[in-house]
Amino acid sequence: MKPTCPAHDEATRRSAGAARPRRTLADLPGPRGLPVIGNLHELHADRWHLEFERWWRAFGDVFVVRMGRQPILVVAEGELVRDVLQRRPAVFRRTRAIEDVSREADMVGLFSADGEAWRKQRQLINPTLHARHVEGFFPSICEITGRLRDLWSRAADERAARDVLGDLMRYSVDVTSTIAFGRDLNTLGGGPDALQEHLQRVFLGLNRRILAPLPYWRYLGLPADRAYDRALLAVKRLIFELVAAARRELEGGADRPARPRTLLELMIVARDGENPRAHLSDAEVYANVLTMLLAGEDTTANTLAWILYYLASRPDVQARAREEADRVLGGGLIPTLEQSKRLEYTGAVTQETLRLRSAAPLLYLEANHDTVVGDVAVPAGAGVVVLTRATGRKPEYFGDPESFRPERWLGGAPPTLPHEPRMALAFGSGPRVCPGRSMALLECAVTVGMVLRSFTVQLADHTAPVRERMAFAMQPEGLRIRFTKRACA
Ligand code: HEM
Known part of the structure; x- marks a missing residue:
């Protein structure tokens, strides 16, 4: 057994709720801010996660920032972060804005629902993403991975550098739409698809x-919001039609029971073992099909783009991963399901990428009622930001934390380097941990295996900085990759 750190033990003991709070939000350190707006002006539109992490380095693991007049508790200490995430849905919830905005779009699915509504959905939907179902989607993932390979082969022939993030976004749109509702949008192969444009707008x-900061759209009809309403209507019509068609086929067809093939169909037949009468309504299936598209696309594409970034900028890592891919795949160019599970070093590269470049570097929650975090009293309704990426960059959990060292995940790190995998929180933690992680990791293994067998990858311009940008998820900005075909490809 590993020796435990006294600071962690203390944190666990304090957050178990037994301790009485010794501090209030007003006692905590934090950036000074301005009257009325607080620290809002310091949060740059697409790099605000970096500001939170800069404050973390300046003020430590527990501090306060102000959004307007509202004080927000920010936490990066691992045991406290895990404790807050664990105490959901009873004590903490996702920030209410997510549910409010989703409700207006009739889209309260697994990500945005809370309390009992969330619990019911989680029980019914979680099994649809279990490995045995995800593995059933494997042929679709491989087919679309082949299309990505063709695209990058052409780029290699033309010696053209690629904006790989754009390509991977289209790749994950095609994979997720095929898996979610059986429609391959083929955005990789063709021009823009109307449905994809609607989804993007939504x-x-x-x-x-x-x-x-304010729900301005309830009072103003800006063109972007009118376009959003139209796009939402189009998406809603289509998905409700697909739900109705799937219900007809699954529930009323002649040769019953048909085998569900998509997430949408799995959701329709989902039943709770303990409460067989519980099932998802059409509105819940609609909300969750959209949720899967939303939660699964950008996160996976961004992670894959960051993996390519590390392979391209670390020839030693690329060489070792390639040696493994050659050994495991033999003559194949795209891993089989069984091979993708044996790509251990590639898996370690993915874990290390997720630790350093998590697509969701922080999570924004809210206290449901008065509570205590560590030794801090948190009033009902207060915002709580957990810095999940910062937790994975603390030297007491991951030695030499800023270095990209995939071997640490294979037991290859020197024993003097701490290694606490439970503090790698790219998929969150506790009862709301990401249910799509097996699917995401499978997509990563197949895509990276394909790249390693077919190409060598290089940064198109070693001098151009690749920066982090926060869009829906955190993505690399300015990443261009040059592909060179290998002799075996
Ligand atoms: C590398 C890719 C991915 C990353 C980094 C990621 C990350 C996350 C994170 C951080 C959360 C919040 C967890 C928490 O609150 O504790 C989450 C939730 C969620 N993710 Fe993922 N995710 C990825 C891929 C996927 C995929 C492929 C799907 C589905 C197809 C998916 C579906 C969801 C859903 C439905 C939730 C909400 C769960 C709940 O609140 O109960 N994710 N994800």
Whole structure:
């Protein structure tokens, strides 16, 4: 057994709720801010996660910032972060803005629901993303990965550098739409698809509204919001039609029972073992199909883009991963399901990428009632931001934390380097941990295996900085990759 750190033990003991609070939010350190607006002006539109992390380095693991007049508790200490995430849905919830904006779009799905509504959905939907179902989607993932390979082969022939994030966004749209409702939008192969454009508009609109300081759209009809409403209507019509068609096929067809093939169909037949009468309504299926598209696309695409970034900037890592891919795949160019599970070093590269470049570097929650975090009293309704990426960059959990060292995940780190995998929180933690993680990791293994067998990758311009940008999820900005075909490809 590993020796435990006294600071962690103390944190666990304090947050178990037994301790009486010794501090209030007003006692905590934090950036000074301005009257009325607090620290709002310091949060740059697409890099605000970096500001939170800068404050963390300046003020430590527990501090306070002000959004307008509202004080927000910010936490980066691992045991406290895990404790807050664990005490959901009873004590903490996702920030209310997410549910409010989603409700206006009739889209209260697993990500945005809270309390009992969330619990019911989680029980019914979680099993639809279990490995045995995800593995059933494997042929679709491989087919679309082949399309990505063709695209990058052409780029290699033309010696053209690629904006890989754009390509990977289209890749994950195609994979997720095929898996979610059986429609391959083939955005990789063709021009813009109307449905994809609608989805993009809906997701951007939701993001804009969740982050808006005021619900201005309830009073103003800006062109972007009218376009959002139209796009939402089109998406809603289509998905409700697909739900109705799937119900007809699954529940009324002649040769019963048909085997569900998509997430939408799995959701329709989902039943709770303990409460067989519980099932998802059409509105809940609609909300969750959209949720899967929203939660699964950008996160996976951004993670894959960051993996390519590390492979391209670390030739030693690329060489070792390539040696493994050659050994495991033999003559194949795209891993089989069984091979993708044996790509251990590639898996470690993915874990290390997620630790350093988590697509969701922080989570924004709210206290449901008066409570205590560590030794701090938190009043009902107060915002709580947990810095999940910062937790994974603390030297007491991951030695030499700023270095990209995939071997640490394979037991290859020197024993003097701390290694606490439970403090790697890219998929969150507790009862609301990401249910799509097996699917995301499978997509990463297949795509990276394909790249390693077919190409060598290099940064198109070693001098151009690749920066972090916070859109719906955290993504690399300015990443261009040059592909060179390998002799075996
Ligand atoms: C690398 C890719 C991904 C990353 C980094 C990621 C990350 C996350 C994170 C941080 C959360 C919040 C967890 C928490 O609150 O504790 C989350 C929730 C969620 N994710 Fe993922 N995710 C990824 C891929 C996916 C995929 C592929 C799907 C589905 C197809 C998915 C579906 C969801 C859903 C439905 C939730 C809400 C769960 C709940 O609140 O109960 N995610 N994800």
